[in-house]
Amino acid sequence: MGKRTGVLEVAVLGLLHESPMHGYELRKRLNTLLGTFRAISYGSLYPCLKGMLQAGWIAEEAPDPDVSALGKRAKIVYALTADGKDHFSELLAASGPEEWEDDNFGVRFAFFARTDAAVRLRILEGRRGRLEERLDGFRAAATRTRERVDNYTLELQRHGLESVEREVRWLTELIDTERAAPRPAIPTPTRTTSEIPK
Amino acid sequence: MGKRTGVLEVAVLGLLHESPMHGYELRKRLNTLLGTFRAISYGSLYPCLKGMLQAGWIAEEAPDPDVSALGKRAKIVYALTADGKDHFSELLAASGPEEWEDDNFGVRFAFFARTDAAVRLRILEGRRGRLEERLDGFRAAATRTRERVDNYTLELQRHGLESVEREVRWLTELIDTERAAPRPAIPTPTRTTSEIPK
DNA sequence: GTTAGCATGTAAGGAGTTACATGATTTT
DNA sequence: AAAATCATGTAACTCCTTACATGCTAAC
Structure with a gap:
């Protein structure tokens, strides 16, 4: 699928590559990663997560039983799937002209350690x-x-x-x-x- | 009207304030003004001009009779109307927080001489x-x-x-x-x- | 006479935002 | 008990881009 991969998707994959996280935390990490200027809103993040779920790149982790037992609503923690990990690797392997455009360069550089x-x-x-x-x-x-x-x-x-x-x-x-x-x-x-x- | 005024509109008003111009030239001036990075496309510019025409801020100048006489298609030269000039002045008078956001600041600064x-x-x-x-x-x-x-x-x-x-x-x-x-x-x-x- | 650049547009769509809506949890 | 901040979402919209379509005009 030639799904045009936006900055957001790459960044989410990269962050989840480090460790599973729920949406709210992801957003905070995203904003420090992308520099405070690119202030991602929930209105972008959650639909993006939804799409990635459907694509099979991420999955919801089983809710923490300790929390569920208390009748509390568990946070939705997302983790990379094997497919998602592959997809991320492919993205990191790309080195075409698009990778050094203003927007992309930042994210790509941020994950250089894995590149x-x-x-x-x-x-x-x-x-x-x-x-x-x-x-x-x-x-x-x-x-x-x-x-x-x-x-x-x-x-x-x-x-x-x-x-x-x-x-x-x-x-x-x-x-x-x-x-x-x-x-x-x-x-x-x-x-x-x-x-x-x- | 609380018409949310984009960078493009301000820049066009500002350039036409100097002298009337046709679309193609406007686009070139726009791109040097905004710094080569923000490469405005015709797909943005022409619809924008259309909207500004309807708003009454700009008008098509009378075509050059010398050119028309030759049966050639005259260029469409746009010029600021009195309304457009007023509108531009109002925009230049604004100094709220939106004016110093990344995108706006550049245009606003570019027209500081008139501010x-x-x-x-x-x-x-x-x-x-x-x-x-x-x-x-x-x-x-x-x-x-x-x-x-x-x-x-x-x-x-x-x-x-x-x-x-x-x-x-x-x-x-x-x-x-x-x-x-x-x-x-x-x-x-x-x-x-x-x-x-x- | 063909390539390069001038000139004007439209249709579809992408990547995000704002504003709204809701409720749980923590801090003061 | 109020205020802050954690947490998850949706709907509508904005601004702009890409890709397409068309034709003129200057230069080589």
Whole structure:
């Protein structure tokens, strides 16, 4: 299935890969993972979980018997299935142009520890290339529009340019480090999924 | 009407405020204005123009008679109406929390030259405050999650933190400059709209 | 004369948001 | 006993994108 995989799905898979969790907690972890800016809402998360359940990538864990015995409503804890683990691995193996677009890059980088070293490198270089293209476009536009534009617009463009240049330098450092000492991807999740069959 | 005004609409109004333009050109100017990253597509722009026409903020200029005489299809050139000019002024007068959110801030800043000095200052300070909150959240999360997180995630967060700190310094410089020498908003468009009644 | 770029659009859909609705549990 | 925050969801909507469709015009 060519299901267009959004940032959210990857992030959820990645977090559940570490350990099972319920929706509310997932959302909090998601927001620190994605940087506080991308504030995921429940209106996005729960439908997403629903879809992933149907796809068979995650499953509800058996409710805690201690809690159920007390007549309390147990939290719905989700865990990765074997299929979900496979699916996540496939996603982490991808290194096409989409992986270094603004939105995707963040999530992909966040799970680099589990990503193959060669894929890591390709994504870092891809992103750097993308940003360098952007710099070229910027600078070309700057010489074209010079004088026709007020100081504020100019200042905004200058700041934007510097931000991108800074990110390029950051990427270069990372690439150099990767090349000097390529670390293998960490192989196993902290928890096996064998107990939760599809 | 509480019509939720998107980035696109503000940007179009602002550009047409400088001079009338047709859609294709507008899109190019839009993309350099918004920074090459936010690549507006025709599928967004033309429906947006359509809506703005209906709202009465813009109007089609009379086609160039020289071109029409040759039997060629004239370009559709849009210009601000008096209503559109008013509407744009109202938008530029807004300085609420929405104005310093990531998406809006860029456009608002781009048109600072036409924005009232006091409003400018409030937006800059509002944004800085917003980013500082974000820094606090970041750092709190960092101390909470320390050690529970791998090096890549850590590195991503570190870089994000530094980027935000950098933007805060930038804003502080701008605010200081504004306070030292507050410049009045430039008052008139380069072209009056009196010739294009609603 | 064909490729590249100019110019205008529409239809379908994606990835999320806001606002709403509900109720349990913990803290003050 | 009130307020906060934990916890789970749904419905409607927004803003924008992709992919498509069409044709003109300049450059090589």
